[in-house]
Amino acid sequence: xxxxxxxxxxxxxxxxxxxxxxxxxxxxxxxxxxxxxxxxxxxxxxxxxxxxxxxxxxxxxxxxxxxxxxxxxxxxxxxxxxxxxxxxxxxxxxxxx
Amino acid sequence: xxxxxxxxxxxxxxxxxxxxxxxxxxxxxxxxxxxxxxxxxxxxxxxxxxxxxxxxxxxxxxxxxxxxxxxxxxxxxxxxxxxxxxxxxxxxxxxxxxxxxxxxxxxxxxxxxxxxxxxxxxxxxxxxxxxxxxxxxxxxxxxxxxxxxxxxxxxxxxxxxxxxxxxxxxxxxxxxxxxxxxxxxxxxxxxxxxxxxxxxxxxxxxxxxxxxxxxxxxxxxxxxxxxxxxxxxxxxxxxxxxxxxxxxxxxxxxxxxxxxxxxxxxxxxxxxxxxxxxxxxxxxxxxxxxxxxxxxxxxxxxxxxxxxxxxxxxxxxxxxxxxxxxxxxxxxxxxxxxxxxxxxxxxxxxxxxxxxxxxxxxxxxxxxxxxxxxxxxxxxxxxxxxxxxxxxxxxxxxxxxxxxxxxxxxxxxxxxxxxxxxxxxxxxxxxxxxxxxxxxxxxxxxxxxxxxxxxxxxxxxxxxxxxxxxxxxxxxxxxxxxxxxxxxxxxxxxxxxxxxxxxx
Numbered sequence: 001x002x003x004x005x006x007x008x009x010x011x012x013x014x015x016x017x018x019x020x021x022x023x024x025x026x027x028x029x030x031x032x033x034x035x036x037x038x039x040x041x042x043x044x045x046x047x048x049x050x051x052x053x054x055x056x057x058x059x060x061x062x063x064x065x066x067x068x069x070x071x072x073x074x075x076x077x078x079x080x081x082x083x084x085x086x087x088x089x090x091x092x093x094x095x096x097x
Numbered sequence: 098x099x100x101x102x103x104x105x106x107x108x109x110x111x112x113x114x115x116x117x118x119x120x121x122x123x124x125x126x127x128x129x130x131x132x133x134x135x136x137x138x139x140x141x142x143x144x145x146x147x148x149x150x151x152x153x154x155x156x157x158x159x160x161x162x163x164x165x166x167x168x169x170x171x172x173x174x175x176x177x178x179x180x181x182x183x184x185x186x187x188x189x190x191x192x193x194x195x196x197x198x199x200x201x202x203x204x205x206x207x208x209x210x211x212x213x214x215x216x217x218x219x220x221x222x223x224x225x226x227x228x229x230x231x232x233x234x235x236x237x238x239x240x241x242x243x244x245x246x247x248x249x250x251x252x253x254x255x256x257x258x259x260x261x262x263x264x265x266x267x268x269x270x271x272x273x274x275x276x277x278x279x280x281x282x283x284x285x286x287x288x289x290x291x292x293x294x295x296x297x298x299x300x301x302x303x304x305x306x307x308x309x310x311x312x313x314x315x316x317x318x319x320x321x322x323x324x325x326x327x328x329x330x331x332x333x334x335x336x337x338x339x340x341x342x343x344x345x346x347x348x349x350x351x352x353x354x355x356x357x358x359x360x361x362x363x364x365x366x367x368x369x370x371x372x373x374x375x376x377x378x379x380x381x382x383x384x385x386x387x388x389x390x391x392x393x394x395x396x397x398x399x400x401x402x403x404x405x406x407x408x409x410x411x412x413x414x415x416x417x418x419x420x421x422x423x424x425x426x427x428x429x430x431x432x433x434x435x436x437x438x439x440x441x442x443x444x445x446x447x448x449x450x451x452x453x454x455x456x457x458x459x460x461x462x463x464x465x466x467x468x469x470x471x472x473x474x475x476x477x478x479x480x481x482x483x484x485x486x487x488x489x490x491x492x493x494x495x496x497x498x499x500x501x502x503x504x505x506x507x508x509x510x511x512x513x514x515x516x517x518x519x520x521x522x523x524x525x526x527x528x529x530x531x532x533x534x535x536x537x538x539x540x541x542x543x544x545x546x547x548x549x550x551x552x553x554x555x556x557x558x559x560x561x562x563x564x565x566x567x568x569x570x571x572x573x574x575x576x577x578x579x580x581x582x583x584x585x586x587x588x589x590x591x592x593x594x595x596x597x598x599x600x601x
Contacts, residue, residue, distance in 0.1 A: 007396075007400065008400070013324075039306050040309055068104075072148065072325075073158065073325065076301070076321065076328065077298050077331065078331065079400055079401070086103065094403070095404050096406070096407070
């Protein structure tokens with residue numbers, strides 16, 4: 001594995017409460033090398049090169065149904081290209097990795 | 098009956114095939130600007146907005162955001178929120194924001210309408226319509242609160258007039274007028290990419306964190322509500338840029354030229370934000386230097402621009418200068434604001450011991466050596482550092498010409514160019530480069546100092562000047578010696594809040 005792939009990630013609004021906590025937990029489960037930084041009003045969650053958010057994992061962490069669509073209520077910012085965003089998952093990545 | 102549509106199909110059904118080619122008119126006359134910039138498009142219909150936002154969904158989501166924001170604002174206003182912040186000098190920063198950012202939001206809505214009108218690509222049109230309405234929403238939620246603020250705080254009571262006439266506001270105006278008078282693709286790269294993708298993060302994320310640290314819950318809510326639209330705006334900027342680069346190789350040098358120009362243009366307009374992060378909040382959760390490193394160097398230069406190398410795109414021409422300047426930026430701009438604080442609607446201020454301590458530890462190589470002596474001169478006399486009159490400004494960014502050369506910080510970075518037998522001054526090599534690409538455009542600058550001397554502000558100076566700006570001389574100057582500070586202390590006393598923050 002390449003040691004220094006540039007990070008991709010999202011800034012999540014912490015007023016999303018348990019939903020945002022569940023998204024972060026799901027990202028940690030589904031990706032390697034995840035880093036979470038706390039800026040009180042938002043949290044930055046990032047991973048080297050590629051980041052996957054899966055609806056099923058978020059629902060498991062949250063303990064109830066959840067729609068991928070509603071991610072945009074809390075995704076204040078992101079970095080990387082959004083290559084896929086449908087009912088089941090979101091992928092943010094850089095193409096050079 | 099067809100099966101239930103998925104997200105992708107639903108978005109397509111609601112946003113595509115809504116345009117038609119006119120049989121009666123020449124399409125080149127319907128879209129007169131589409132070929133003017135040299136951009137070549139082959140099959141832009143394959144282009145996608147990753148947010149797939151249709152109008153019905155857009156309206157629903159935005160209404161929720163507005164309700165949420167106004168609930169917080171109402172509670173803040175009803176609970177005397179202004180009295181309860183850590184230190185009300187913060188509101189001088191909020192006023193700087195009111196004068197620089199709110200008109201920018203309004204102008205951005207005009208710009209998005211212009212882009213959508215002139216680029217006949219459905220996905221871009223949908224994204225620009227949404228963004229156009231977003232920008233208007235931002236302008237409105239911000240201004241709603243300033244109406245309340247003006248009951249307690251100086252400087253905003255003739256807000257529309259101040260926004261229109263204040264010399265300092267030409268910084269924002271010239272930026273957007275530059276973009277509005279460019280072609281639609283250049284405008285798209287200017288705003289959707291350079292402004293939105295590269296810099297708005299720093300504005301709304303660290304600034305909202307600062308607002309939370311000083312206890313301004315209203316501003317936290319403004320920041321979050323506005324920023325919640327920004328991901329969509331960033332997606333537009335990123336995807337549009339990628340599309341233009343992939344449609345034809347001949348687009349690449351054009352895009353590079355726009356990135357060189359608009360990176361520096363956006364970077365300069367955000368200079369005031371550096372002071373909003375490092376100076377106006379008495380408690381700072383993050384510095385400009387660290388915010389710049391995270392949001393620009395790591396996320397944009399190390400991330401995005403590495404991906405763009407395959408198209409032959411390099412870093413913006415003056416990227417390195419902005420990296421060097423991060424050790425100086427907020428200090429140099431706060432110095433400018435203090436130089437001109439007697440003619441601005443937002444005040445400068447004396448630093449406290451805890452301010453000196455934080456700035457020295459966060460900027461160990463520059464603050465104490467180059468800037469602290471300047472601020473200490475205000476300890477004895479608050480107007481010791483004011484420059485008489487109206488300062489000379491940069492022909493491009495229109496900020497006073499007082500940026501130090503980061504390689505030689507005791508010297509100014511001011512540059513000179515000759516055009517039509519006249520000398521034009523710019524603040525930096527970045528702005529000089531922009532001037533020299535289109536001197537005929539920037540030579541039309543409205544120069545506030547020239548207007549002052551020519552009598553444009555009135556005959557009875559300086560009184561007429563303040564009438565023109567829409568505020569009184571007592572609303573300017575230094576914060577801790579102002580009537581606003583006295584009022585704020587009284588206001589707190591009435592509420593039984595007699596402790597004040599001392600930094601310990």
